[in-house]
Amino acid sequence: MTYTKPLPEEDKWSGPFFEAARDNRLVAQRCSATGRFFFPPAPVSPYTRDKNWSWDQLSGKGKIASYVVMYQKYFAGFGDEVPYPVIEVELDEGVRLLSNIVDLGDQELKVGMPVEVVFHKATDEFTIPLFRPAA
Amino acid sequence: MPDWNLRDKACIVGVGSTDYGVFPETDAVGLGVEALRKAVDDAGITFDDIDGVILNRLPYDRFAEVANLQTPYLLPTEAHGRFSAIALMMAVEALATGRAKTIALVYGNDGRSAKMKYGGGAGFWAPWGFTSPGASHAMMFRRHMERFGTTSEDLAHIAVAFRDHATKNPAAVMQKPISVEDHQNSRFVCDPLHLLDYCLINDGGVAWIMTTAERAKDMKQKPVYVSGYARQDDFSQNSYPADDFWYPAMQKVASQIYDRAGVTRDDIDGLMIYDNFSPTVLFALEGMGFCKQGEGGAFVRDGMLQLGKGRWPTNTSGGHLSESYMQGWALIAEGVRQLRGGQVPANRQIPDAKALQFLLATPVSASIILRNEA
Numbered sequence: 001m002t003y004t005k006p007l008p009e010e011d012k013w014s015g016p017f018f019e020a021a022r023d024n025r026l027v028a029q030r031c032s033a034t035g036r037f038f039f040p041p042a043p044v045s046p047y048t049r050d051k052n053w054s055w056d057q058l059s060g061k062g063k064i065a066s067y068v069v070m071y072q073k074y075f076a077g078f079g080d081e082v083p084y085p086v087i088e089v090e091l092d093e094g095v096r097l098l099s100n101i102v103d104l105g106d107q108e109l110k111v112g113m114p115v116e117v118v119f120h121k122a123t124d125e126f127t128i129p130l131f132r133p134a135a
Numbered sequence: 136m137p138d139w140n141l142r143d144k145a146c147i148v149g150v151g152s153t154d155y156g157v158f159p160e161t162d163a164v165g166l167g168v169e170a171l172r173k174a175v176d177d178a179g180i181t182f183d184d185i186d187g188v189i190l191n192r193l194p195y196d197r198f199a200e201v202a203n204l205q206t207p208y209l210l211p212t213e214a215h216g217r218f219s220a221i222a223l224m225m226a227v228e229a230l231a232t233g234r235a236k237t238i239a240l241v242y243g244n245d246g247r248s249a250k251m252k253y254g255g256g257a258g259f260w261a262p263w264g265f266t267s268p269g270a271s272h273a274m275m276f277r278r279h280m281e282r283f284g285t286t287s288e289d290l291a292h293i294a295v296a297f298r299d300h301a302t303k304n305p306a307a308v309m310q311k312p313i314s315v316e317d318h319q320n321s322r323f324v325c326d327p328l329h330l331l332d333y334c335l336i337n338d339g340g341v342a343w344i345m346t347t348a349e350r351a352k353d354m355k356q357k358p359v360y361v362s363g364y365a366r367q368d369d370f371s372q373n374s375y376p377a378d379d380f381w382y383p384a385m386q387k388v389a390s391q392i393y394d395r396a397g398v399t400r401d402d403i404d405g406l407m408i409y410d411n412f413s414p415t416v417l418f419a420l421e422g423m424g425f426c427k428q429g430e431g432g433a434f435v436r437d438g439m440l441q442l443g444k445g446r447w448p449t450n451t452s453g454g455h456l457s458e459s460y461m462q463g464w465a466l467i468a469e470g471v472r473q474l475r476g477g478q479v480p481a482n483r484q485i486p487d488a489k490a491l492q493f494l495l496a497t498p499v500s501a502s503i504i505l506r507n508e509a
Binding site: 006007008009014039040046063066067068069070071072074075078081083084085086088096097099100111113122124128130 | 150254256257259260261262263264266267272273275277278281322323324325326327328371375376378422476
């Protein structure tokens, strides 16, 4: 089946994030001087304004900080799914990601809900990190 | 105030606005020039008097060509509505330094005819179906709901008040009164935000003429003084829905603006709040200290912002929610007309308005106080 949702627009800074996702790893840049993560990917650490950072693995665990339900059809690939939720996840390391929830079952989507990352292979090239309720 | 010497130094002496709607027969430049012509007439000046130009959302070179404005000072600004406030501040500073004597500030937008879309384009979060400024505000508002118990129905009171004002404004795009129920029954665009929480994309133009207080004294209209302004940016969450509603930045602005203008909150007769989405009104009121953080929902209930009912009539033109999304520019024009007195229908006039405050809660937090006497 053809994947019709928007694919990531990989650039020189976000490339490694999506490459890691392909290997089912969730990563973010970490400032060497402060140890703090930053996201979305950027050329320099906003804490030191220099290039002393490295990609580091994230636990993939966090909680839902907020969520919305999209009713408007902005993207053809999401057209069949409206209304669909988008969650804002606060990872244990402090990084925030906007993502989608899967395997919700009959649970009600709630702020504060613990979640963990799962990897959805969209195409041969792209794997999209999503979240499910944590066990 | 050692850090501030711009109180009442500059004035708005002319305003002009086009109709708002769908005008495929012209474009943003055409609308901007039309608004500017009206502002020039309103101010009782000629185009030859203009020696400074500040533009928003307009192609600066094409605009200067078509409007035939050959000046020593021209400043284009980006499309974001936050530049309404920034443009006004830049003009005050250019006037104070003598860089220009009479500045035309012009906004032109043909977004509706050009089928401008806010959402659906490329963006970092597009693979997860997250897009549009509205969705970002919806995400922020959910946080507000969770943290403070605010409800969608609280937002309805904002939309209802502004619509009531729009029914008194022939220029407003929306003229039909709405109720809290109408708001609650309007479709979700992005839950928790309904259709009636969103601004109205339209074509239109707005222009202001600003000059020094000295020059303003002898001009056609009663001058409206820029008594004070303050600004604090926070772009640290630019890629995300802000988790703090820009509250710290707004508080910083609140801590400065009243001293700078030489007034207190009690002196303010009405408000102009940048209402791209209804939650922004709550964020602005709380950040500016009109109520405590988290109490914005309760504050706006029972008509607090409504003419003839509440202490602080807000967006008396109908605002972005019910007049037209002119990105702050038409709000300032409305404030000027209110402060002159007798330039809006009597049932829309804020009685004896002397001081009005503009509030802007975005990654650029800002506020401006306008008065009709220095």
